[in-house]
Every structure is written in C-alpha cells, then in structure tokens.
Amino acid sequence: MLADDRVAYPMNFFLRFEFTGSLDQHVLQRSLEESALQHPLLTATICRTAGHWGWQRKLQTTPRLHDMTRQGVAGPLRFRPLDVRHSAGLQAFLCARGNKSELWLQVHHSCADAVGVLHFVRSWFVRYEKLLSGAAQHNLMFPNQRKTWIVPDGQTCRPDLPRWRYMSPRRREWRRLANFAVHRPRRILAPERTSKATPHEAPWPAFVRRKMNWTADAWRRTKAGLPPDASLNDLLVTGLFSTIARWNDDVVKRRRDYSLRIAMPVDLRAATGNVAEARNHVSIVFLDRTSRAIRDGQDLLAGICQETGWVKNHHGAFVLHDVLNALHGVPGGIEALTAPTTCTSTTVLSNLGPLSRYLPHSQRLQLGEATLTDVDFLPPIRPGTLAAFGILTYGDEIGVGMQYDRLRLSPLIAEMLLDRVVSTWEQDLAGG
Structure with a gap:
C-alpha cells in the first residue's frame, strides 16, 4: 500500500481548484518547490532497508507543476498513479x-492526507503572493540537509491522556475492529457492468461532482429538529446509509438482510497539536449497520450520533493506529489487512469542512489576479469500495465529489448514484 503502483486502485486522492483569471505558471512552480521544502514527506521517497520501509528525503525529489493545457483542450484530463518509490x-x-484555470493536486495517501495537503496549499499560496509582490526571499535553504532519513515519532500518535482513560474505552473499539475483520459488508451494487476497457484506456480519475446550497442560518434551523449532539457529519452519514440501502434494494429487488459499512476518516491533529505539517495523520472509524436497521430508520440518526460522539470523547480513532503498529511487526500482516480481494468498506465519507478553516478568506479567495470560484475533493478508493464521497464547503456551497471505480460503475450509473445521495442530503438539510 505504501508503494502502491496498481493502475486500478492506487492510493491517490485529488483536490481541484478552479480559478477565474490568470495564474503565473513560472511563479506557481517556484513557490510550489520552495513551499514543499517545509514539508519533509513531500520531498521524500519510500525506500526499503533492513526489511522495513522508510522515508528518505532527497533534494531532487520535489513536487512538479505540469502544464496540462493542451491535453485539457482535447478532452478530460488523464493522470497516472503515483509511485512514491521513485517520485x-x-x-x-x-x-x-x-x-479560467484548473489547478489539480494529485497526492499519494501514504505521504499526506487531505487536511495536511490543505495546510500545505495555504503555505504554497502565501509564498506565491509574496513572490508576485517581490517580498519573498530568494535564497531559501534546504532544511535539515544532514538528516536524510525521516523517522516517524510514535509518541505523536496518541493524545496525552491518563492510562485508565485511554485503555478502558479502547476495549470497545477493539471489538469494533474485530467485527471489521470477521464480517464483510456488501458493496454498492451496479445494475450493469461497464465495458471491458482496460484501465489504461479510461480517463482517470473517474469522478462526478455536485453542489448543495448551505448557510449557517439554514443549518441552525435544521439542527433545532435534530438530537442535541447531532453534527452535520452525522446527518450526512445517516443519509448515505439510507440511500445506499435503498439503491441496493432497487438493484437486487430482494429484502434479505445484509450489512453496510461506511469508513469515516478522523483527523488526529486536534488531539496531538500537530497541525501545520503535510503528513498522513488521520485514522479511520468504521460504522456498520444492517439493512434491516437502516430500513426501520427510527433510531438511525440517534445511533450514529451516539457512536460518533463516543469516538470523539474517548479518542477511539487511535485504536486503529495501535492495530497497524502491531501488524507492522507481523510478517504479511499489513498485506493481509489491505488485500485487494475483499470489500473492507461499502463506501467512504470524508468531510473536510469549510475551506476557510485552512485557507482564510472573506467571500472569495484571491490569488494574485485570479479568483477561486470552485473547489472539489476526491477521496481515494480501495478494491471493493466502488465509490468514495468527499465533502468540502466553499462559501455558501457544499461541494460533493465522488471518485468511483471505473471498471465496475459506468459514468451514467455514477451520476445516478450521486444524484440520489445529494437529493437525500438536500432533503435532510432542509429538515424534510
């Protein structure tokens, strides 16, 4: 997984920024390189030594800005999976x-998560504006030149909590992960198979996107009719469960009971205080529900609120890190957990929240003479997980991006699925 170069299911995610106005490509490239020097994992490759994978930092390994204008005029952009062993x-x-200009970021999940990349984007854009104004220094040095091997600090993976407060609730999360290992959820069902085109022939990433209107006032009115501890993310998770259950029922036309699982990334930075560096510092919480419980629907939202609230209050997301650390010492442990032959999650829901949390702005973000008009987030997918939903709010719009498995879902089916999900979310946000 760390050096995943498979074409169909690479661990890559995408951020898309659309601007009105011109961007200086030369200054954008230079500011990209200089900003990346402050983020060690963005200037490193993965190497294997003494039987273990490790990050080695190299001065010549820096992110590049590729001009895709000619390809973009001819059709949809096509990307190649990143292999962090070589780039x-x-x-x-x-x-x-x-x-108009589109700025795409393609990121391998092993070196950074979406939150970390947005923190990097902030430093990149600040550097860009300084270079445009001539206020930036021109002799940045490569930091920590003598320290080429990056050794992760294991102490940063857990909050500073009393042992009793951490160990006691951890048993409950271990039971959740045991259920994850034993029970396999049903994947999103497709009414029809796609063509037999090879991965190299199809545009990648395969994605669809939608926008939903959102205001803080409207959310306050909706929240008044929800459980007191309900969050926007809880409402989105509940709507996604119910929509996929109805979707699968419509495809199969059977009412047999089965389980669905939503993988929900949880940012660990708030607990550790490590907020500025671009790195992979998230964990995953797996939420399981049976189709029968979803169809009943009475206590679905309340149960989701209770479960996510427990994870937040007791730092349950750190347990997955303990499991991964333990598996690193077992030969073949990580390979077994990430094997491409099973469906580990029905879908993924990753909510980054408002863009202003990472890139402060008033109404619209300005970058020199360019104005940011749209932004999208496409989370990574794994084998068996046919679609992943990314949420990023900009201004009064909630952007919904869905990256999907192009070998199993056709573009038409993907559009229909996202339309159903967004329709449910809009109805829930309106208090319906």
Whole structure:
C-alpha cells in the first residue's frame, strides 16, 4: 500500500481548484518547490532497508507543476498513479482554458492526507503572493540537509491522556475492529457492468461532482429538529446509509438482510497539536449497520450520533493506529489487512469542512489576479469500495465529489448514484 503502483486502485486522492483569471505558471512552480521544502514527506521517497520501509528525503525529489493545457483542450484530463518509490507523493497540474484555470493536486495517501495537503496549499499560496509582490526571499535553504532519513515519532500518535482513560474505552473499539475483520459488508451494487476497457484506456480519475446550497442560518434551523449532539457529519452519514440501502434494494429487488459499512476518516491533529505539517495523520472509524436497521430508520440518526460522539470523547480513532503498529511487526500482516480481494468498506465519507478553516478568506479567495470560484475533493478508493464521497464547503456551497471505480460503475450509473445521495442530503438539510 505504501508503494502502491496498481493502475486500478492506487492510493491517490485529488483536490481541484478552479480559478477565474490568470495564474503565473513560472511563479506557481517556484513557490510550489520552495513551499514543499517545509514539508519533509513531500520531498521524500519510500525506500526499503533492513526489511522495513522508510522515508528518505532527497533534494531532487520535489513536487512538479505540469502544464496540462493542451491535453485539457482535447478532452478530460488523464493522470497516472503515483509511485512514491521513485517520485514525490504530490504532483500539481495546471490547465488553462480561456479566462479560467484548473489547478489539480494529485497526492499519494501514504505521504499526506487531505487536511495536511490543505495546510500545505495555504503555505504554497502565501509564498506565491509574496513572490508576485517581490517580498519573498530568494535564497531559501534546504532544511535539515544532514538528516536524510525521516523517522516517524510514535509518541505523536496518541493524545496525552491518563492510562485508565485511554485503555478502558479502547476495549470497545477493539471489538469494533474485530467485527471489521470477521464480517464483510456488501458493496454498492451496479445494475450493469461497464465495458471491458482496460484501465489504461479510461480517463482517470473517474469522478462526478455536485453542489448543495448551505448557510449557517439554514443549518441552525435544521439542527433545532435534530438530537442535541447531532453534527452535520452525522446527518450526512445517516443519509448515505439510507440511500445506499435503498439503491441496493432497487438493484437486487430482494429484502434479505445484509450489512453496510461506511469508513469515516478522523483527523488526529486536534488531539496531538500537530497541525501545520503535510503528513498522513488521520485514522479511520468504521460504522456498520444492517439493512434491516437502516430500513426501520427510527433510531438511525440517534445511533450514529451516539457512536460518533463516543469516538470523539474517548479518542477511539487511535485504536486503529495501535492495530497497524502491531501488524507492522507481523510478517504479511499489513498485506493481509489491505488485500485487494475483499470489500473492507461499502463506501467512504470524508468531510473536510469549510475551506476557510485552512485557507482564510472573506467571500472569495484571491490569488494574485485570479479568483477561486470552485473547489472539489476526491477521496481515494480501495478494491471493493466502488465509490468514495468527499465533502468540502466553499462559501455558501457544499461541494460533493465522488471518485468511483471505473471498471465496475459506468459514468451514467455514477451520476445516478450521486444524484440520489445529494437529493437525500438536500432533503435532510432542509429538515424534510
């Protein structure tokens, strides 16, 4: 998984920024390289030594800005999976179309998560504006030149909590992960198979996106009719469960009981205080529900609120890190957990929240003469997980991006699935 170069299911995610106005490509490239020097894992590759994988930092391994304008005019952009054994785990792509520009970031999940990349983007954009104004220094040095091997600090993976407060609730999360290992959820069902086109022939990433109107006032009115501890994310998880259950029932036309599982990334930075560096510092919480419980629907939202609240209050997300650390010492342990032959999650829901949390702005973000008009987030998918949903709010719009398995879902089916999900979410947000 760390050096995953498979074409169909690489551990890559994407951020897309759409601007109105011109971007200086030369300054954008230079600011990208200089900003990446402050984030060690973005200038490193994975090497194997003494039987273990490790990050080795190299000055020549820096992210690049690729000009995709010619390809973008001819059709949809096509990317290649990143192999972090040979190149940096972050690459940028710029495509100019008239007065509009698309800036894509492709990131390998082993070197950074989406939250870490957005923190990096902030430093990148700040550096870009300084270079445009001539206020930036021109002699940045490569930091920590003598320290080429990056050794992760294991102490940063757990909050500073009394042992009794951490160990006692951990047993409950171990039971959840045991259920994860034993029971396999049903995947999203497709009414039809796609063509037999090879992965190299199809555009990648395969994605669809939608926008939902959202305001803080409207959310306050909706929240008044929800359980007191309900969050926006709880509402989205509940709607996703119910939509996929109805979708599968419509495809199969059977009412047999089965289980669905939503993988929900949890940011660990708030508990550890490590907020600025681009690295993979998230864990995963797996939420399981049976189709029968979803169809009943009475206590679905309340149960989700209770479960996610427990994870937050007792730091349950750190247990997965303990499991992964333990498996690292077992030959073949990680390979067995991430084997591509089984469906580990029905789908993924990753909510990054408002963009202003990472890139402060008032109404619209300005970058020199360019104005950011749209932004999308496409989470990574794994074998068996046919679709992953990414949420990123910009202004009064909630952006919903869905990266899907192009070998099993056709573009038409993917559009239909996302339309159903967004329709449910809009109805729930309206208090319906």
